[in-house]
Amino acid sequence: MTTPSVPIPTLRRLPRYYQYLSGLRAAGQERVSAAHMAEVLGVHHTQVRKDLTMAGCLGRPKTGHRVADLIAAIEGFLHWDSHSDAFLVGAGSLGTALLKYPGFEKAGARIVAAFDNDPAKAGHRIGDTPVLPLEKFANLAERMHISVGILTVPPAAAQATADLMVASGIRALWNFAPVTLDLPSHVIVENLELFTSLALLLRRLSDSSS
Amino acid sequence: MTTPSVPIPTLRRLPRYYQYLSGLRAAGQERVSAAHMAEVLGVHHTQVRKDLTMAGCLGRPKTGHRVADLIAAIEGFLHWDSHSDAFLVGAGSLGTALLKYPGFEKAGARIVAAFDNDPAKAGHRIGDTPVLPLEKFANLAERMHISVGILTVPPAAAQATADLMVASGIRALWNFAPVTLDLPSHVIVENLELFTSLALLLRRLSDSSS
Numbered sequence: 001m002t003t004p005s006v007p008i009p010t011l012r013r014l015p016r017y018y019q020y021l022s023g024l025r026a027a028g029q030e031r032v033s034a035a036h037m038a039e040v041l042g043v044h045h046t047q048v049r050k051d052l053t054m055a056g057c058l059g060r061p062k063t064g065h066r067v068a069d070l071i072a073a074i075e076g077f078l079h080w081d082s083h084s085d086a087f088l089v090g091a092g093s094l095g096t097a098l099l100k101y102p103g104f105e106k107a108g109a110r111i112v113a114a115f116d117n118d119p120a121k122a123g124h125r126i127g128d129t130p131v132l133p134l135e136k137f138a139n140l141a142e143r144m145h146i147s148v149g150i151l152t153v154p155p156a157a158a159q160a161t162a163d164l165m166v167a168s169g170i171r172a173l174w175n176f177a178p179v180t181l182d183l184p185s186h187v188i189v190e191n192l193e194l195f196t197s198l199a200l201l202l203r204r205l206s207d208s209s210s
Numbered sequence: 211m212t213t214p215s216v217p218i219p220t221l222r223r224l225p226r227y228y229q230y231l232s233g234l235r236a237a238g239q240e241r242v243s244a245a246h247m248a249e250v251l252g253v254h255h256t257q258v259r260k261d262l263t264m265a266g267c268l269g270r271p272k273t274g275h276r277v278a279d280l281i282a283a284i285e286g287f288l289h290w291d292s293h294s295d296a297f298l299v300g301a302g303s304l305g306t307a308l309l310k311y312p313g314f315e316k317a318g319a320r321i322v323a324a325f326d327n328d329p330a331k332a333g334h335r336i337g338d339t340p341v342l343p344l345e346k347f348a349n350l351a352e353r354m355h356i357s358v359g360i361l362t363v364p365p366a367a368a369q370a371t372a373d374l375m376v377a378s379g380i381r382a383l384w385n386f387a388p389v390t391l392d393l394p395s396h397v398i399v400e401n402l403e404l405f406t407s408l409a410l411l412l413r414r415l416s417d418s419s420s
Contacts, residue, residue, distance in 0.1 A: 008410065078412070093310035097303040101404070107405045107409060148415065155229075178313070180226060190411035193225065195313065197384070198384060200218065201400035205382040
């Protein structure tokens with residue numbers, strides 16, 4: 001059972017709560033109030049309460065929430081208690097970094113294979129993940145019913161690669177290429193915008209210096 | 211001269227416009243209308259016009275904008291026609307990927323040195339960038355008046371490393387660690403939230419399947 005109407009800002013905040021709560025758990029803290037979370041994380045306390053309610057955490061105004069309960073609720077709500085198999089295309093430096101990045105499986109995605117059109121890369125492993133020639137993508141994605149694709153190719157190859165992935169059954173695309181992809185409306189795209197994030201930082205720095 | 215009151219959503223959209231316009235320029239297209247950009251990029255046309263006006267592009271309702279003018283205006287507005295020197299800390303797989311990632315200088319930041327507390331990494335270069343022992347950070351950052359820091363250390367080291375960076379004069383921190391940093395209010399932090407982005411993708415996929 002899922003709730004399609006969760007606001008995207010809530011979906012953006014829940015992983016931040018999760019990281020904060022994981023830190024509390026690691027430090028041995030057992031209870032926390034929404035008000036305290038709000039203060040530490042810089043989110044209005046009404047918003048924290050709404051977000052937690054939406055994730056299925058019941059309010060405990062007097063005693064605060066149990067940290068373990070909040071973690072379990074957020075994990076369930078974000079489907080982090082299960083995971084999706086994903087294929088990655090583009091085993092360059094960024095793709096390699098993602099393949100070595102710890103914690104994706106915990107965050108709901110397991111990269112089961114990587115693909116590259118450079119024959120020198122195919123046949124090797126990066127971390128535990130095999131790198132295969134790009135020609136094998138379509139056949140394997142269809143046979144393994146892969147829905148999630150991670151796109152880490154250079155900008156010039158991004159659109160053609162995304163088209164191939166979608167034609168092979170990918171319905172959710174995590175795009176790291178700084179390109180606005182033109183894809184069918186049923187495909188869900190989440191762009192990880194490195195340059196936008198950097199631009200924001202530099203602009204805010206410049207504004208603060210003026 | 212800077213305008214501190216630019217809305218953050220505008221700052222997030224301008225790099226997307228820029229990428230799209232760069233594509234048009236590469237394809238030899240000389241003019242484009244705000245209405246067309248709005249349609250392709252999925253942003254309301256009123257918003258596109260407001261954003262472009264804020265970046266200093268004058269409207270040309272009849273003939274459309276010159277692509278080259280829009281590109282130059284956005285570059286100037288985002289300070290992409292100059293760049294800030296930045297130090298990166300954490301030369302692991304993610305830090306290495308960023309050091310090899312093309313285009314940061316174009317996007318306003320030049321990573322002039324990387325630092326790591328692993329003695330085996332110090333003394334080498336990644337791409338063109340020297341990797342130095344972390345002990346040298348404070349002295350070099352102060353001497354070179356570095357304002358921008360990029361944080362790519364493991365989560366457990368993130369807060370202590372950020373504290374060191376701020377104590378050494380860093381005023382703008384691009385944080386890749388999935389950690390909510392506790393820093394003085396004058397420090398500008400932009401969190402690149404990999405796990406949040408992935409969570410959004412998977413949740414939207416799950417919602418669309420239900």
